Amino acid sequence: MVQKPGEQKSGDMVQGTLEMLILKTLALEPMHGYGVALRIEQVSQGVFRVNPGSLLPALARMERAGHVKSEWRSTENNRRAKYYLLTPRGRKALKDETNAWDRQTAAISRILEA
């Protein structure tokens, strides 16, 4: 799903990570699909590059789960694009997933450093 260029094989992330990253990205402002992909790539400084084959189905899943909703808007250069917005339920999911993630990474670090 999420690939790290150069280290193709080591990039298998924990299940659901992509959705957490998308939630976090959309928490700032509504965005269209490409905007989400671009933002994740930029913020991760190119470590994660999300391809549309993973991103768009993930967004569709999240829409069905009620975490995001979508609407058609004009982009900055006057094209029509499907924008995704975080719903209150999505906001809560982000909080829950972030907490869970923090717990897990802390635990993993403790194990690795022990």
Added chain:
Amino acid sequence: MGLIGNIRAGMRALLGRARVEREMDEELRGFLDASSEDKRRAGMTPEDAAYAARVEMGSANAVKHRIRSAGWEMAIENLWQDLRYSVRMLAKSPVFTLVAVLSLALGIGANTAIFSLMNVVMLRTLPVKDPGQLVLFGNGRAAGSTSSLPNQSWQLFSYPFYRSFSQKSQVFSGVTAIDSIEFATHGALAGEGHEMLHASLVSGTYFPVLGVNPWRGRLLTEADDQTPGSGAVAVASYSWWQRHGSDPAAVGKTIHIEGTDYTIAGIAPPGFFGISVGELPDLWIPLSMEKEISPGWNGLSDKWFQSLYVVARLKPGVTVEQASANTNLVFQQFLRSEYLGPSPAQKDLADVAHAQIELNPAARGLSRLRRQFTLPLEILITIASLVLLIACANLANLLLARGAARSREFGLRMAIGASRSRVVRQLLTESFVLALLGAALGVAASWRAGHLLLTMAISSPEPAGMNVSPDLRVLAFTLSLTILTALLFGVTPALRAAQLDLTASLRQGRGIASPQSRISLARGLIVAQIALSLVLLAAASLFLRSLVNLTRVDTGFNKQNVLVLNLDEYSAGLPLDARLVNLQQQIEDRVQAVPGVEAASFSMFTFNQGEWSDDVTVQGVPRTPENSQDVLHNVVGKGFFSTMSLPILAGRGFNATDKIDSPKVAVINQTMAQRFFPDSSPIGHRFGFGDDPSHSGDIEIVGVVKNAKYVTLQESSEAAAYFPYAQRVQYFGNFEVRSSSDATLMIPAVRRAIAEVNPNIPVNSVSTLSEQVDESTANQRLIARLSAFFGLLAAFLVCIGIYGLLSYAVARRTSEIGVRMALGAKRSNVLWLILREILVLVAIGVVIGVPVALEGNHLVVKLLYGLSPADPGSLLAAVAMLVAIALLAGYLPARKASLVEPTVALRCE
């Protein structure tokens, strides 16, 4: 978007497919555009940028597919696709589909029909309020009246007991009493003719306790059931009301029954039949009218006249145990105060030490049918489910063969990207389509078959008020059965088919993972089918032989050419005295004078109509346990013995000298003669009813008649005594006529003769004595017929299975057979080679099936007559039949194998 939103989005995707597709395309294009624009800005040429963006995305169709998969509607679309494909595939092989659907329809239909009967007879609760709160006092097996105080669980109760009990008991919210006999009587609605009526006498609490609401008018209340003779009202059943044209003005009309006018107070709701499954009264009448409905009965004030069932409704929260404790406390007090007196003798106390009331759940009502048919129905549903199992094994085999034939198709589908699970799902869908088609057909057939079974099983008396059309429970049963069936026969072949060696199957067009294991699986299925059908055939031949034994039983009487008329003498309006006897003798004489009639007589019983029995004390013969047993009694006319062709062996039969004022006489049968007078002639000895040794012995034995069967064909030789009706005046229902030729041709002449004597006596029904004998074995007949039918069906399915397996095996071994023949094998060798295989399978099946059959047959021992459940003849017959079937089914493929031309066979590989 919650659940509702999800569903709405799914529906939108399903219905507005074009719009959703357009939006998806637009989003993807937007993504590509934005991406390539970015790359251009980063310095790529427009062509490179567009290309790179497309590479990143991959196949647009794949992405769209994954987006679509996010919603549930995808599953529906797949299902729809699978369904359409299944129907196409099934339509392509109509013979296979026909065989599959028909065998499933038979299997599922038979199970549904039998289950719907079980549902009505055994499972369904009464259509009343909270049936779970109802309890019955006793087990409801007795009917009639008794004057004894049983020193055990009581079954029948007196009206005074019901009255006093309902006042004293604290655990019930209501108590009701119902006469244990449904009275057959005649009546006429104001302005209409006489009709036969079934009346149920009930206490005023009956409808309130059951919690039933009127359809029209009102139902009976306590006020209707007060002083004797005061409640001349009736509640009619819905079906009686329908028979009378659903007359809106029926309520308030009067109906004249045997001298009393009853006002119709109301109509009971549709579907309500009371508490006895299989009986449907036309009228419910208050018990206060007992004497009017049944003139010799005096139960309203007589505590010794015990003829009622008592049903009570538990108060909420009261358990059956608590209720039972309280009930028996009140019962003991009643016994002491009413029957034993204030200071009972020690002996009297001991006589009722074990007297008690057993509370039984009455949610499903009581039913003669349930007692009679529970075991047969359980046996039949077992048989039917075994047939269904065989059909499943058969179908699994057919599907395996089909899977082998279709392996190229599966290979192709997987090669172009279908997952294994998708192929399995597709094949399972096909199985479900087959099963559902079979079930639909089966349910449609069982609709009819349920009624047929009911009338086949219970031909007389006609069951009433029973609705065997499938209800929700039956449909749920059938649906689960269908799903189970589809899984049973569909899963293994589907999994097998998906285990393909792709390249091999595509290259050869028919290779499958391991043909050897397919064959051994198929063989296993055939062995299972053979074993199961052996069990069925063995059971069928047991039941058939048992039925043959029953039909060969010597009834003692000659059942040929005898009419049995059911008539209602009461309508003649004569009292119980010499005038009635006169009328009866006139009818007998007049009918006997009809040309072709040899003899005619009234009687209390003919055969299989119940019994009146009592113990007797013979003067001068000390009582022993043996001669204290009950003797069956019958009251007959003087022509009875010649009508039944029962020869008088000693002394005389009845004649005109036996009058009401002449000494009382009796004719006894051989068994009674032997029991009381093993060494001497009984003629001239005297006896009386009951066990009092100082009995007057008012009845003189004047003759001995040949033994006969009285209540059932299975009974051993019973002692019996006959009394002339001239000395025991009563109304009769039975009138028998023996003719010299076909009895049914005499019916019009006999009816005319009766009408000539008295036109007011209606003839309710006419049957023949041999029909009565046949009806007494209705149960055995039903089981024998159905088990034979199912046995043959099973055998036929096995036939198909064996034929299919061998055809496949022969096709695979064509080249091997060619080599054998080229090397000098004869045609007979080849024939044997193939047939040997099937004989081995049959042998294994028999070895497995015989112990199962022996074990299973023990369960049906109660229904067998003159046979041991391990009857070797029946088992041998079943085995022989199976071998014959197997050889028959195997012969065609084997012959085909033996006709293989070696040159052709060797060239074809």
